[in-house]
Amino acid sequence: MAVLAGLICGSFANVLIARLPRRESILWPGSRCPECRTPLKWYDNVPILGFLVLKGKCxxxxxxxxxxxxxxxLLTALLFLATMMKFGPSVSLFVRDWPLLVMLVTITFIDLDHRIIPDRLSIGGAAWGLVCSLIFPDAWPTYGWQQALLGAAAGFFGFYLVAWIYSRRSGRAGLGGGDIKLLAMLGAFFGPGGVFVTVLISSILGSVVGITWALASGEKNLLKASIPYGPFLVLGALYYYLLGDILWLPFTIPT
Ligand SMILES: [Zn+2]
Known part of the structure; x- marks a missing residue:
């Protein structure tokens, strides 16, 4: 059931990824071939299966x-499956965590495609995180609205910490305004401990990938290795969300 829900929600994430940056309606019209604009039949639109039946062609x-x-x-389905296996079914999983995962997948691919993170996702997500902290005050990874609010605030300062480290290392500003809002959103869902771990993991991963990219592309000037940072923040947050209760006990502060 989790995989099935994940496939359907992943299909919706594809719609968001394609349409949110272009400010198109996400409900109308139905899916079309991006090339010939022919509307898709409902059975061609079935996640994974439609693609396989069509052998990857319109x-x-x-x-x-x-x-x-x-x-x-597939990615969304795997995330749904992993969270279902780890946390088990609960209202907070369906109402808070799964919508959050869809938002994070959407943000990742929009940032990779366009180097932007839409405010509707980041600021809207932060608001949803604060609301959920009131509805589910005792569900991992945030415990109560105080932690959510503190986390959102820590997101802003965590951002400045990353920006400061980055600009010291590279001598230029490299992070966009979208990243600060994303980190505030992650803070609203994961609390201050989550922000700390997210900043730590994402800066390590970002450095490794950035340096590898620079070496592989033969770019001698590391400062020109420009990669979107949003996906690394998402990876850092997912790391904390799925493993933080085991590996980062000092940073989980139940109240
Ligand atoms: Zn076509």
């Missing part, structure tokens, strides 16, 4: 369909 114009679509669906 039914009308035979234009290749990006493998990104089934990958996003």
């Amino acid at each position: 039914r009308t114009c035979k234009h290749p369909i990006s493998t990104r679509y089934p990958l996003v669906e």
Whole structure:
């Protein structure tokens, strides 16, 4: 059931990834082939299966369909499965955590595509995190609205910490305003301990990938290795969310 829900929500994430940056309606019209604009039949739109049946080509114009679509669906399904296996079914899982995972997947791919993080996701997400901290005051990873509010505030300062480390290392500002709002959103869901771990993990991963990218592309000037930082923040937060209760006990402060 978790995999099925994940595939359907991953399909919705694909719609958000394609339409939110273009400020298009996410409800109307239905999905179309990006090449010939032919509306998709409902059975071609079934997650993964539609792609496999069509052998990765549009039914009308035979234009290749990006493998990104089934990958996003599969990724969302795996995240839903992992959280279901770890935390078990609960109202907070369905109302708070799964929508959060869909937002994080969407943010990751929009940032990779366009180097932006839409405010509707980050600021809207932060607001949803604060509301959820009131509805579920005793569900991992935040315990009560105080932690959520503190986490959102810590997100801003955590951002400045990363920006400060980055600008000291590289001698230039490298983080965008979208990242600060994303980290505040993550703080609202994961509390101050989550922000600390997210900043730590994401800066390590970001450095490793950035340096590898620079070396692989033969770019001698490391300062020119420009990669979007949002996906690393998401990875850091997911790390804390899925493993933080085991590995980061000092940073989980139940009240
Ligand atoms: Zn087509």
